[in-house]
Amino acid sequence: MIASHLPAQLQAAISNRSAKQLLHDLTNLYVKHRTRISRTVYLALFLALINRVRCAINEQKAAAARAAEVRRKGPLRGSHGGEGITRKKVELNTEFFRNLLKLLRICIPGFKSRELRLLASHSVFLVLRTLISLYVAELDGRLVSSLVKGKGKAFLRGLVWWMIVAVPATFTNSMLSYHQTTLCLAYRSRLTQYIHNKYLHDMTFYTLSALDDRIKNADQLITVDVSKFSNSVAELYSNLAKPILDLIIYNWSLSRSVGGEGLFAMSLMVQISASVMRALTPPFGKYVADEARLEGEFRFQHSRLIDYSEEIALYAGHEAEKDTLDKGYFTLIKHVNRILRRRFYHGIMEDFVIKYFWGALGLMLCSVPVFLKVPSVGEAAYGGKGDHTESFITNRRLLLSSSDAFGRLMFSYKEISQLAGYTSRVSTLLEVIADCQAERFQKVMVGSSSSTGENAAVLSGRGELEESEDITFDSVPIVSPNGDVLVKSLSFHISRGDHLLIVGPNGCGKSSLFRILGGLWPVYGGKVRKPPMEDIFYIPQRPYLMKGSLRQQIIYPDTLLEMREKGITDQDLAEILNVLGLEDLLNTHSNKPFSAAEVLNPSTALSSRRTTAGLDLQAEWSDILSTGNQQRIAAARLFYHRPKYAILDECTSSVTAETEKIVYDEAKRLDITLMTVSHRRSLWRYHGWILQFDGQGGYVFTRLDGEKRLKLEDEREELELRLRGVPAVARRIQELEAGG
Numbered sequence: 001m002i003a004s005h006l007p008a009q010l011q012a013a014i015s016n017r018s019a020k021q022l023l024h025d026l027t028n029l030y031v032k033h034r035t036r037i038s039r040t041v042y043l044a045l046f047l048a049l050i051n052r053v054r055c056a057i058n059e060q061k062a063a064a065a066r067a068a069e070v071r072r073k074g075p076l077r078g079s080h081g082g083e084g085i086t087r088k089k090v091e092l093n094t095e096f097f098r099n100l101l102k103l104l105r106i107c108i109p110g111f112k113s114r115e116l117r118l119l120a121s122h123s124v125f126l127v128l129r130t131l132i133s134l135y136v137a138e139l140d141g142r143l144v145s146s147l148v149k150g151k152g153k154a155f156l157r158g159l160v161w162w163m164i165v166a167v168p169a170t171f172t173n174s175m176l177s178y179h180q181t182t183l184c185l186a187y188r189s190r191l192t193q194y195i196h197n198k199y200l201h202d203m204t205f206y207t208l209s210a211l212d213d214r215i216k217n218a219d220q221l222i223t224v225d226v227s228k229f230s231n232s233v234a235e236l237y238s239n240l241a242k243p244i245l246d247l248i249i250y251n252w253s254l255s256r257s258v259g260g261e262g263l264f265a266m267s268l269m270v271q272i273s274a275s276v277m278r279a280l281t282p283p284f285g286k287y288v289a290d291e292a293r294l295e296g297e298f299r300f301q302h303s304r305l306i307d308y309s310e311e312i313a314l315y316a317g318h319e320a321e322k323d324t325l326d327k328g329y330f331t332l333i334k335h336v337n338r339i340l341r342r343r344f345y346h347g348i349m350e351d352f353v354i355k356y357f358w359g360a361l362g363l364m365l366c367s368v369p370v371f372l373k374v375p376s377v378g379e380a381a382y383g384g385k386g387d388h389t390e391s392f393i394t395n396r397r398l399l400l401s402s403s404d405a406f407g408r409l410m411f412s413y414k415e416i417s418q419l420a421g422y423t424s425r426v427s428t429l430l431e432v433i434a435d436c437q438a439e440r441f442q443k444v445m446v447g448s449s450s451s452t453g454e455n456a457a458v459l460s461g462r463g464e465l466e467e468s469e470d471i472t473f474d475s476v477p478i479v480s481p482n483g484d485v486l487v488k489s490l491s492f493h494i495s496r497g498d499h500l501l502i503v504g505p506n507g508c509g510k511s512s513l514f515r516i517l518g519g520l521w522p523v524y525g526g527k528v529r530k531p532p533m534e535d536i537f538y539i540p541q542r543p544y545l546m547k548g549s550l551r552q553q554i555i556y557p558d559t560l561l562e563m564r565e566k567g568i569t570d571q572d573l574a575e576i577l578n579v580l581g582l583e584d585l586l587n588t589h590s591n592k593p594f595s596a597a598e599v600l601n602p603s604t605a606l607s608s609r610r611t612t613a614g615l616d617l618q619a620e621w622s623d624i625l626s627t628g629n630q631q632r633i634a635a636a637r638l639f640y641h642r643p644k645y646a647i648l649d650e651c652t653s654s655v656t657a658e659t660e661k662i663v664y665d666e667a668k669r670l671d672i673t674l675m676t677v678s679h680r681r682s683l684w685r686y687h688g689w690i691l692q693f694d695g696q697g698g699y700v701f702t703r704l705d706g707e708k709r710l711k712l713e714d715e716r717e718e719l720e721l722r723l724r725g726v727p728a729v730a731r732r733i734q735e736l737e738a739g740g
Helices: 008-032 034-073 094-107 114-149 152-199 204-210 218-258 260-280 284-307 309-315 318-366 385-437 453-460 510-517 550-555 560-565 570-579 596-600 602-615 627-641 657-669 681-686 706-739
Strands: 464-467 471-479 485-494 500-503 527-530 536-539 645-649 673-677 689-693 699-703
Touching (some): 094 218, 114 218, 152 218, 204 385, 218 284, 309 318, 471 510, 657 673, 657 681
Parallel strands (some): 464 527, 500 673, 500 689, 536 645
16 A cells, blocks of 8 residues: 555666566576586587487488388389379488489599599688688777777777788688689589580480480580589588588687577577578479479470471461460569569568577677676676777677678578579489480370380380391381380391391381481390491481581591591592582682692692682581582581491482482492482382381381382383273273264
């Protein structure tokens, strides 16, 4: 009752005094039992760490059990079952770290590698920058203390020393940036070279695109995603190592001033808030992987438009292609906008927690040496006003650096998620390349190949492949690109000089036969004996012409050095062109003055100069040459290489009969055994054997007498012509009889 009649100011004073007394009593109680409290805190921290490790081990065991269960049920069926190929889930799990370790072993191949030396040097400068920052924090505190106390000379000395320290500090920062960029370039070089060696080995680039559906945009993966992965790894080391090092050193220094208990309490609050943030963080790694995939698909659609521009233009399909491109682009943009929205809301949460909430916790921690007299905690802070200032400024500087380090460590989680996306895509590329080299293909099939168990059994089998001087197929199934078995069991044998003509309707297996001979497709059964790759040369209907000189078109895929090693000169190439009627391509002259030797024999000098200049001419040959001339260039390439066997796939369809005769006569003169796909009757005389497919799974392999078959064919056509005239003759006879 009496208290209720006291003035409000007096009641507030009593309450305030009680709060101060309560705080004083709690402080004394803490000081009295500080040792026990510290031991309890550290024991709890140790137990929490053990529990965290135990949970991580259990999660890893559970993930391994799930993976084993998936393997027990069977792998994803692609080429054998027709099921779709599911996309990997991108997340920070054991698979990510395992794939990252594999890629890092490629980027850093050994202890003596240049990359490891760069990494060690980078680490030295990271430690040096942290130590310089720690010293700068102490120097900052002394400068402010001297300023507050009015010590002018001490302040000037500190300021001069500040500028001296700035020299190694700025040099260290520049070296860190240089090392990070150099590491990125070194990682990319190692990884790109490794992928090129795998991708361009043993026709993998072909099997990856033709026999497997998992990778649709290998060009983007090799050029773009490898670069982003290398940059992300190089940045991540600096963004992880520096904050972790800063946290250890700065927090150790802070614990000497404010006590380990206070630092632990603040760390606990930070950990709780960080866990909440992590739980609310969207799966940015998956978003990055999906964005890269959509970028690749959009780029692939544009490349298809360029590759098939003529066909699309003839069909007037620009509107349909525009719809397809617009759909791909807007799908990409929709996904990017979704990522931007998620990052916007996530950024608001991150800024509030990291910059303001953690900043308030830090200010409370810095106030401990100022307001609380805890023994052995910042003893130097309890002298006078200036000492309080120096302690606060130093601790504040250390705390800001520690908070910045922890903030960068938290932000690095997003970078790790992005790295997970790049790691997944690059690792998938390497896994698919390894599967293709081991002939483990996954391809979504349509039609009968996806539903017939017999086809699946054929596709899952593998036959034998041996090297031999002759070509032998023994019970070999012929399979279409879609997986349909066109011929269940093909058997034939040809030797050197047994020129073979292959005929049959479209889709009967002719191209598949050549892919097996060329080593592009696996042998699905039976036994194939054939010469090595260098003894078989393939000329398609539309030859491949690279961008470069005329000489490069003829000697492809040889280099100029390899041509010289074979003893072939430019004059030999000119003679090949003359045989094929392409001498006009050499009509390019040089205005260089004659040498003394050339003056003595001007006609020979002019001819040699014309040859060399013409062969050096650079052009986009597939654009400036007609289809017929391109096929003649392909024939020149055949005459240059002089293989034992040549596969001619309608390679003279656009040249005259005279040029065709020159090609086949010259090929036979060079002792090249010909395997020709063509329906031209004029080519029968050049072949002694015929392999004829009926398009229904059957075939006939027999000798071919070209002259006799031509006569029989002429006789058949003459009889057919006469038979077509029989009805007209019969009608005329009836008319005559009726008129009589």
